[in-house]
Amino acid sequence: MGDWLASRSTGGLVQVWGIRERKLVRTHEGLHQSPVDCLAISRAGTFALSAGESGRLRVWNTADWTASKTVTAHKTAIAGITVSANDELVATASYDGSVKLWRLHYLTQYLTLGPFSRRAFAAEFAPDCEHLLTGNWNNRIQQRGAHTEKLVMDIAAHNNLVLALALPPDGTVLASGSVDRTVKLWGMPDGRFIQAFGVSVGKKHGTR
Numbered sequence: 001m002g003d004w005l006a007s008r009s010t011g012g013l014v015q016v017w018g019i020r021e022r023k024l025v026r027t028h029e030g031l032h033q034s035p036v037d038c039l040a041i042s043r044a045g046t047f048a049l050s051a052g053e054s055g056r057l058r059v060w061n062t063a064d065w066t067a068s069k070t071v072t073a074h075k076t077a078i079a080g081i082t083v084s085a086n087d088e089l090v091a092t093a094s095y096d097g098s099v100k101l102w103r104l105h106y107l108t109q110y111l112t113l114g115p116f117s118r119r120a121f122a123a124e125f126a127p128d129c130e131h132l133l134t135g136n137w138n139n140r141i142q143q144r145g146a147h148t149e150k151l152v153m154d155i156a157a158h159n160n161l162v163l164a165l166a167l168p169p170d171g172t173v174l175a176s177g178s179v180d181r182t183v184k185l186w187g188m189p190d191g192r193f194i195q196a197f198g199v200s201v202g203k204k205h206g207t208r
Helices: none
Strands: 003-007 016-017 024-028 037-040 045-053 056-063 064-073 077-082 091-095 101-105 108-114 120-125 131-136 142-144 151-156 162-166 175-180 183-185 192-199
Touching: 003 131, 037 077, 045 077, 056 077, 091 131, 131 162, 142 162
Parallel strands: 077 120, 120 162
Antiparallel strands: 003 016, 016 024, 037 045, 045 056, 056 064, 077 091, 091 101, 091 120, 101 108, 120 131, 131 142, 142 151, 162 175, 175 183, 183 192
């Protein structure tokens, strides 16, 4: 972990870059027959996961970058992947309106959350591995029990689709990104609004 960087492309490629060498180490092509939309790395750095418009989820062994397991996870595109802090569960968010949980080491389905409003774009595990946050088509951020499916938080977060979620290891602040061109910060675990950052469009870019 920290010696390499993985990138994806709309051409179906997954590429691995050596950070110290600053050069391309390996290219995988043909394993995804459609654009790769998302990547995730296990917390221990031993596995990488890739998915995209085909709805297929692929697990890579980072020791030699061989594809160890593949499953058709959804009927439509997968927009987001996240791995729990204990490296036991993987969550996939899909355009089919569902979020599915998988056991990482066996790549077997554990639970399905949803259906959500049309599409689910982002998922993020809480540090306790007991809760899962989702960003949805209906502009909301929701938090559910990762094992119980119980809804414990529901925020009308943005004025447009919620595309990205991120939590630090301590889980105290949630960041959300939206098509409405804002990034917002939320205090956790109660979802209290903290601050919003807007992105200007045009010749000048930045926060306002």
